[in-house]
Amino acid sequence: MGQLRDDTNQTLAYGDEHISFDFNQQVVTLDGRRMTLTRKEYDLLALLVQHAGQIVPRDALLLQVWGYSPAIRTRTLDVHVRRLRKKLGAYADRYIETIFGIGYRFQPFHAPRYFRPIETLAISA
Amino acid sequence: MGQLRDDTNQTLAYGDEHISFDFNQQVVTLDGRRMTLTRKEYDLLALLVQHAGQIVPRDALLLQVWGYSPAIRTRTLDVHVRRLRKKLGAYADRYIETIFGIGYRFQPFHAPRYFRPIETLAISA
DNA sequence: CGCGTTTTTACAAAGTTTTTACAACTCCAC
DNA sequence: GTGGAGTTGTAAAAACTTTGTAAAAACGCG
Numbered sequence: 001m002g003q004l005r006d007d008t009n010q011t012l013a014y015g016d017e018h019i020s021f022d023f024n025q026q027v028v029t030l031d032g033r034r035m036t037l038t039r040k041e042y043d044l045l046a047l048l049v050q051h052a053g054q055i056v057p058r059d060a061l062l063l064q065v066w067g068y069s070p071a072i073r074t075r076t077l078d079v080h081v082r083r084l085r086k087k088l089g090a091y092a093d094r095y096i097e098t099i100f101g102i103g104y105r106f107q108p109f110h111a112p113r114y115f116r117p118i119e120t121l122a123i124s125a
Numbered sequence: 126m127g128q129l130r131d132d133t134n135q136t137l138a139y140g141d142e143h144i145s146f147d148f149n150q151q152v153v154t155l156d157g158r159r160m161t162l163t164r165k166e167y168d169l170l171a172l173l174v175q176h177a178g179q180i181v182p183r184d185a186l187l188l189q190v191w192g193y194s195p196a197i198r199t200r201t202l203d204v205h206v207r208r209l210r211k212k213l214g215a216y217a218d219r220y221i222e223t224i225f226g227i228g229y230r231f232q233p234f235h236a237p238r239y240f241r242p243i244e245t246l247a248i249s250a
Numbered sequence: 251c252g253c254g255t256t257t258t259t260a261c262a263a264a265g266t267t268t269t270t271a272c273a274a275c276t277c278c279a280c
Numbered sequence: 281g282t283g284g285a286g287t288t289g290t291a292a293a294a295a296c297t298t299t300g301t302a303a304a305a306a307c308g309c310g
C-alpha cells in the first residue's frame with residue numbers, strides 16, 4: 001500500500017483500498033478491475049497519483065501532460081478530469097479534488113480529508 | 126499448456142485450447158490443423174505469442190520483425206496483422222488485440238479479462 | 251519470366267482529443 | 281445577503297489521429 005519508489009525517487013507503483021497503479025506496465029486497476037485509459041487520461045492520472053496528497057497546479061498539469069505554456073487558453077484539462085472522474089465511478093470526487101483557482105489533487109483513500117477552516121462559524125459561535 | 130521456456134528464458138513452445146506453437150520447428154496449429162504462414166506472418170505472430178498477455182508496441186514490432194526505426198512510415202504491420210487475423214478465423218480478434226495508440230497484444234485463450242494488481246515488475250523491451 | 255510474398259497507396263472506419271457554448275459554482279466586494 | 285467577475289463542470293460537436301481494408305504495385309527467388 002502507498003507508494004513504492006526506486007533509487008532515483010521515481011514512483012514505481014501506488015496502491016490503496018481501491019486503486020492500484022503500476023507505472024512500469026502502465027496498468028491501473030480499480031477494485032481489482034483493469035481500467036482502460038487513453039494515453040492522455042493515463043498521463044494525467046499518473047501525474048496526479050505521483051503527487052498523491054499534494055496539490056498539482058493547472059499550469060503544471062498543462063505543461064507536463066500537454067506541453068502547454070500557462071498563456072494557452074484551453075479547457076482540455078477540465079474535460080480530461082471529467083472523463084477520469086467518470087471512470088473512477090463512486091470514488092471520483094473523493095480521489096480527484098478540485099482546488100479552486102489553483103489545480104487538482106489526488107487524495108489517497110485513507111488520507112485525512114482537507115477542510116477549510118470555517119471562520120464564520122467560529123466567529124458566530 | 127501455456128508457455129515453455131528454456132534456460133535462457135527463450136520460449137520453446139506455446140499452447141492453449143486452440144493454438145499450438147513450436148518455435149523450434151516453426152510449426153503452428155490451429156484447432157489441430159497446421160497453419161501455413163509466410164515468413165513475415167510467422168515472425169510477427171511468433172513475436173506476439175512470445176509475449177503472450179503483454180502489449181507489444183508497434184515500434185517494437187516494426188524494429189524486431191522489419192528492422193525499421195520508429196521514424197519510418199509504413200502500413201505493412203497493419204496489413205500483416207490483418208492477414209494473420211484472417212487466418213485465425215473466428216478467434217481472430219480474441220487472440221490479437223489492438224491497443225489503440227500503442228500496439229498489439231496476443232491474448233492466451235483463457236486469460237482472465239481483468240487483472241489483479243501486478244506484483245512482478247517484468248519489463249519487456 | 252512467373253508466381254507467391256511483401257509493401258505501398260488510398261480511402262474508410264474507429265477511436266481520441268480539443269474546442270465550443272453554456273451552466274453551475276466559488277470567492278470577494280459591497 | 282447580493283451581484284458580478286472569474287473559474288470549473290458538462291454535453292455535444294468538430295478536429296484530429298490511428299487503425300482497418302481492398303487493391304495495385306513492387307519485390308525476389310525458383
